[in-house]
Amino acid sequence: MSSLRNALACSLGLSMLLGASAAQAQCPGDCDENATVSMGEVVTCSMIFLDRKELTECPNADSNGDGRVPISDVVRCAGSFLFGCPSQPPTPTPTPTTVPTNPPVPPPATSPPPPTATPPPTATATASPTATPTVSLACGNGVLEADETCTSCPADCEVQPCTPSTGKTTFLAFFSASRGVTAVSVDFNYRSDLLQIPGSRNESTVRARVTGLPAGGQTIINDRDYGVRIVKSRTEALPEGELFAIEFDRCTGAAEATLDDVACVIASCSDEFSLPVDDCLCTVMTP
Numbered sequence: 436m437s438s439l440r441n442a443l444a445c446s447l448g449l450s451m452l453l454g455a456s457a458a459q460a461q462c463p464g465d466c467d468e469n470a471t472v473s474m475g476e477v478v479t480c481s482m483i484f485l486d487r488k489e490l491t492e493c494p495n496a497d498s499n500g501d502g503r504v505p506i507s508d509v510v511r512c513a514g515s516f517l518f519g520c521p522s523q524p525p526t527p528t529p530t531p532t533t534v535p536t537n538p539p540v541p542p543p544a545t546s547p548p549p550p551t552a553t554p555p556p557t558a559t560a561t562a563s564p565t566a567t568p569t570v571s572l573a574c575g576n577g578v579l580e581a582d583e584t585c586t587s588c589p590a591d592c593e594v595q596p597c598t599p600s601t602g603k604t605t606f607l608a609f610f611s612a613s614r615g616v617t618a619v620s621v622d623f624n625y626r627s628d629l630l631q632i633p634g635s636r637n638e639s640t641v642r643a644r645v646t647g648l649p650a651g652g653q654t655i656i657n658d659r660d661y662g663v664r665i666v667k668s669r670t671e672a673l674p675e676g677e678l679f680a681i682e683f684d685r686c687t688g689a690a691e692a693t694l695d696d697v698a699c700v701i702a703s704c705s706d707e708f709s710l711p712v713d714d715c716l717c718t719v720m721t722p
């Protein structure tokens with residue numbers, strides 16, 4: 436699960452997390468109420484958002500108790516997964532003193548500072564400053580993840596031998612962001628010893644394997660044989676939810692690929708004014 440965790444860590448803006456107000460479920464996304472949120476629970480949150488599961492399966496997915504699970508709740512579920520459950524009120528230290536002198540409350544983190552003259556979104560937005568403690572454990576696992584580049588982790592960009600079988604494996608990539616996005620660049624990276632796409636670069640055999648992209652605008656699909664870059668841009672905002680499906684050939688004799696064997700990494704994400712949107716999220720699921 437480290438791959439998805441890293442992908443989430445890189446693409447999830449901390450500002451959304453800080454924006455979570457206090458009157459909420461004790462730990463958003465903690466379906467079994469064990470005070471931690473697993474990747475599976477984040478997926479459950481996503482499934483409820485996508486109306487594929489009932490809210491009764493995870494009432495804590497609804498962080499503010501309004502009976503709905505919009506994408507902001509899914510982001511909070513992911514926040515619990517990445518950064519742990521929000522700290523509980525400090526009950527274990529009941530001081531008998533009477534007057535609780537309220538410390539100066541920090542201003543609520545409602546509005547993140549405006550992007551101060553950010554340069555145009557470069558395609559190599561690596562290392563987010565929000566401490567990813569699991570860095571580099573995944574270097575060498577064959578999947579290029581959000582905190583890795585072909586420079587920092589060349590092993591995961593090496594194309595492995597693969598003889599395609601007739602077996603196919605499909606993954607779905609779901610997209611979300613806190614506001615309208617008109618251009619997104621996504622790297623769907625995969626273990627090339629388990630999966631392959633026939634052809635390379637933007638050949639028609641590659642393009643045939645990426646389906647379901649939103650209509651209109653421009654589409655670029657480029658297979659590097661360890662990952663496919665998919666760029667979608669248009670004038671109107673891209674819809675949240677399923678962004679595309681991608682079908683692979685399974686390598687002969689290889690184990691069936693799981694969600695750990697792929698990573699959907701946001702390379703860049705911007706709005707209609709070409710301003711970067713920093714909390715874009717790509718989540719991979721199986722059909």
Ligand SMILES: [Ca+2]
Binds near residue numbers: 575577580583588591
């Ligand atoms: Ca890796």
Ligand SMILES: [Ca+2]
Binds near residue numbers: 631633659
């Ligand atoms: Ca290929």
